[in-house]
Amino acid sequence: MAAAENIIELRDLVKNFGRQRVLDGLNLTIPRGRITVIIGRSGGGKSVLLKHMIGLIKPDAGQVLVGGQDIGHLDDRQLNQIRRRFGMLFQDAALFDSMSVFDNVAFPLREHTSHSAAEIARIVADKLRMVGLPGVEAKMPSQLSGGMRKRVGLARAIALEPEIVLYDEPTTGLDPLMTEAINRLIADTQERLGITSVVISHDIAGALKIAHQIAMLYQGRIIASGSPEQIGDSDDPVVRQFISGSVEGPIEVL
Numbered sequence: 641m642a643a644a645e646n647i648i649e650l651r652d653l654v655k656n657f658g659r660q661r662v663l664d665g666l667n668l669t670i671p672r673g674r675i676t677v678i679i680g681r682s683g684g685g686k687s688v689l690l691k692h693m694i695g696l697i698k699p700d701a702g703q704v705l706v707g708g709q710d711i712g713h714l715d716d717r718q719l720n721q722i723r724r725r726f727g728m729l730f731q732d733a734a735l736f737d738s739m740s741v742f743d744n745v746a747f748p749l750r751e752h753t754s755h756s757a758a759e760i761a762r763i764v765a766d767k768l769r770m771v772g773l774p775g776v777e778a779k780m781p782s783q784l785s786g787g788m789r790k791r792v793g794l795a796r797a798i799a800l801e802p803e804i805v806l807y808d809e810p811t812t813g814l815d816p817l818m819t820e821a822i823n824r825l826i827a828d829t830q831e832r833l834g835i836t837s838v839v840i841s842h843d844i845a846g847a848l849k850i851a852h853q854i855a856m857l858y859q860g861r862i863i864a865s866g867s868p869e870q871i872g873d874s875d876d877p878v879v880r881q882f883i884s885g886s887v888e889g890p891i892e893v894l
């Protein structure tokens with residue numbers, strides 16, 4: 641892989657909630673136009689890490705650089721400008737249940753652009769086609785399966801054609817076929833739109849398939865990052881135990 645510019649840099653991040661230290665001097669760089677998958681234990685701070693990238697959570701110490709700009713000191717208006725560069729697929733897809741699929745996907749377009757109604761309808765149809773759900777505009781979220789909801793969430797996340805999409809556990813709770821379909825969709829989206837993708841995942845096999853970079857979060861730090869081959873061949877006992885799913889090793893399971 642040719643060296644890519646880093647679009648996001650996390651430097652020495654520290655985050656505490658009360659007396660609990662969740663991030664403990666974490667460093668990570670996200671290369672532009674690539675897929676980075678972050679793995680790590682449940683409750684280990686992966687979502688907290690992702691939320692720092694768009695300024696939803698502010699660090700107690702350290703810096704978050706997006707395109708070289710430290711977002712820690714921005715006011716709300718400036719943060720909104722930065723957030724426009726991002727799409728986010730939250731853990732539970734976070735659709736607005738009272739709105740149709742059309743209105744859900746149209747939401748960011750209405751909020752952030754002055755496109756005409758016809759143009760919005762065209763973009764919504766296009767994005768739903770991209771995620772393999774053409775023609776579902778009129779349905780309500782409650783009428784959709786979990787996998788379909790995730791795909792609608794993805795259509796909404798890419799509606800503004802953002803530079804960066806953050807995916808918080810896009811495949812958790814899905815069957816193996818839907819998991820494969822979503823993984824392929826993430827890879828296709830990255831290839832077709834040249835999007836930088838950051839994915840939190842518990843699906844190690846999928847991560848090894850789609851990632852350009854895998855980073856492992858453990859005890860508040862990134863303890864290993866590299867290509868899937870490098871992570872697969874790692875001789876770090878913590879990484880080995882985690883990717884092999886073994887209860888024996890340095891990570892205390894219960």
Ligand SMILES: Nc1ncnc2c1ncn2[C@@H]1O[C@H](COP(=O)(O)OP(=O)(O)OP(=O)(O)O)[C@@H](O)[C@H]1O
Pocket residue numbers: 657662680681682683684685686687688689
């Ligand atoms: N806003 C908050 N206030 C207090 N504690 C929080 C807050 N957000 C997260 N935490 C705590 O930080 C820790 C890390 O949570 P986080 O959701 O980032 O874990 P995760 O690695 O994404 O887990 P999972 O894989 O289970 O989704 C947890 O102990 C959680 O309770």
